[in-house]
Amino acid sequence: MTRIRGAVLGVGVLAAMSAGWAASGASAPPSASAALPERVVQRAAELQRRVAAGSEAFGIVASLTTEVGPRLAGSDGDRRAVAWAVAKLRALGFDNVRAEPVNVPRWLRGEASAAILAPWPQRLVVVALGGSVGTPDEGLRGEVVEAANVAVLEELPDEAVRGRIVFLSERMSRGIDGSGYGKTVPNRGRGAIAAARKGALAVVIRSIGTGSHRLAHTGALRYEEGVARIPAAALSNPDADLLAAQVASGQPVQLELRLTCRADGEAESANVIGEITGRELPDEVVVLGAHLDSWDLGTGAEDDGAGVAVAIEAARQIAALPERPRRTLRVVLFANEEFGLSGARAYAAARAAELPHHLAALESDLGSGRIHRFRARVAATDEAWVPALHRLLEPLGIPFDPAPASGGADIGQLARAGVPVFDLSHDASRYFDVHHSANDTLDKVDRAGLDHAVAAYATLASALADLPAPLGRTVVETPAAR
Numbered sequence: 001m002t003r004i005r006g007a008v009l010g011v012g013v014l015a016a017m018s019a020g021w022a023a024s025g026a027s028a029p030p031s032a033s034a035a036l037p038e039r040v041v042q043r044a045a046e047l048q049r050r051v052a053a054g055s056e057a058f059g060i061v062a063s064l065t066t067e068v069g070p071r072l073a074g075s076d077g078d079r080r081a082v083a084w085a086v087a088k089l090r091a092l093g094f095d096n097v098r099a100e101p102v103n104v105p106r107w108l109r110g111e112a113s114a115a116i117l118a119p120w121p122q123r124l125v126v127v128a129l130g131g132s133v134g135t136p137d138e139g140l141r142g143e144v145v146e147a148a149n150v151a152v153l154e155e156l157p158d159e160a161v162r163g164r165i166v167f168l169s170e171r172m173s174r175g176i177d178g179s180g181y182g183k184t185v186p187n188r189g190r191g192a193i194a195a196a197r198k199g200a201l202a203v204v205i206r207s208i209g210t211g212s213h214r215l216a217h218t219g220a221l222r223y224e225e226g227v228a229r230i231p232a233a234a235l236s237n238p239d240a241d242l243l244a245a246q247v248a249s250g251q252p253v254q255l256e257l258r259l260t261c262r263a264d265g266e267a268e269s270a271n272v273i274g275e276i277t278g279r280e281l282p283d284e285v286v287v288l289g290a291h292l293d294s295w296d297l298g299t300g301a302e303d304d305g306a307g308v309a310v311a312i313e314a315a316r317q318i319a320a321l322p323e324r325p326r327r328t329l330r331v332v333l334f335a336n337e338e339f340g341l342s343g344a345r346a347y348a349a350a351r352a353a354e355l356p357h358h359l360a361a362l363e364s365d366l367g368s369g370r371i372h373r374f375r376a377r378v379a380a381t382d383e384a385w386v387p388a389l390h391r392l393l394e395p396l397g398i399p400f401d402p403a404p405a406s407g408g409a410d411i412g413q414l415a416r417a418g419v420p421v422f423d424l425s426h427d428a429s430r431y432f433d434v435h436h437s438a439n440d441t442l443d444k445v446d447r448a449g450l451d452h453a454v455a456a457y458a459t460l461a462s463a464l465a466d467l468p469a470p471l472g473r474t475v476v477e478t479p480a481a482r
């Protein structure tokens with residue numbers, strides 16, 4: 001339901017997960033295993049000992065959320081986040097620290113309010129979806145028409161929708177792999193287009209989130225050329241229940257919605273990069289990615305302060321070993337993942353010639369939960385490395401999943417160019433309680449889970465940087481248009 005290009009914006013790792021890429025032959029467990037050099041195995045064990053003995057990861061998230069906080073692309077917070085990241089990477093001793101400029105779209109949230117006017121008047125907790133146009137200053141009013149999701153909406157006769165406010169009410173399910181997100185996020189991404197095609201005035205959705213708190217979850221929507229741009233907002237889960245209960249009464253439900261959000265041109269942001277230069281093959285690169293931007297409602301602790309900390313701390317732990325890795329480790333803190341993948345696109349576009357020397361890429365963008373599975377997407381000729389790499393992760397209790405790795409939203413741009421990617425997937429059972437909401441704050445970060453992730457990412461990144469041979473390019477099948 002989502003693709004990287006023309007995708008529902010800002011949907012994180014799950015966008016790529018649902019993209020339906022297939023790797024050549026990576027779905028069956030490889031029969032043979034290659035042997036890693038003893039030095040690589042010993043370094044993995046040493047890294048795991050060191051991370052267990054002490055990790056700076058939580059301190060990094062605390063620093064980012066305390067000293068910067070919300071950092072929506074193009075905002076003052078975003079600019080301060082870039083400065084924070086440059087200073088942090090320099091202070092931690094990274095090489096070649098730089099901010100590579102990236103143009104990002106700017107959007108101003110303004111204010112949002114919603115109320116049921118009839119049959120039983122009540123105020124509702126609501127937030128604008130990212131990128132939404134505003135309503136008229138005085139707000140708009142209309143009768144509610146409920147549909148579970150976009151597919152159901154598309155089956156309604158136009159006259160049932162025209163002049164009304166569409167309510168998409170489907171609930172996201174909870175799960176360790178966060179797959180409920182991919183199933184419901186089209187309501188956010190495509191709801192405004194589907195509703196406008198049928199002449200709706202506006203759309204409100206049940207938040208794409210699993211929390212029962214009375215806070216709404218934002219996230220980007222899409223508009224389509226040639227289709228009217230209508231205002232779109234998300235209700236908190238309990239307010240979606242309330243609206244659904246009034247609709248279920250069978251009486252006409254009148255809703256009022258007022259949004260003052262608007263687009264505001266472009267601004268400059270940056271991908272922030274720091275490296276641990278390889279001692280033998282410095283031009284060959286292993287990317288450790290996360291995104292620096294966040295939505296504006298919380299402080300971006302879980303999304304993606306946690307990933308920023310995992311990437312930085314994993315690389316720092318490797319740098320602290322007595323010997324440098326053979327290849328270069330490159331931490332890339334991507335600009336504007338949430339509102340258009342600007343940084344990921346700029347990074348890949350600027351490096352078409354270098355991508356053959358990107359040995360592999362990893363990304364952390366699913367909160368601070370423990371790592372619950374390892375997946376790979378490598379060329380068929382390199383599959384024998386996968387069980388060898390997995391054996392290094394076994395002391396951390398991480399099972400191998402034979403499904404091909406998706407990579408994630410930001411490194412998805414590299415995966416499309418054939419760069420091998422690996423997934424170390426965080427347990428997302430609780431992540432979507434706070435994701436994109438005002439509740440995404442430091443207290444939600446799971447310190448033990450975060451350090452488990454640091455150990456896993458450090459183990460894998462170190463082994464990849466020291467692999468005896470380079471990895472071939474993967475065959476990427478373009479998903480059929482969806």
Ligand SMILES: [Zn+2]
Binds near residue numbers: 012291337365
């Ligand atoms: Zn994210």
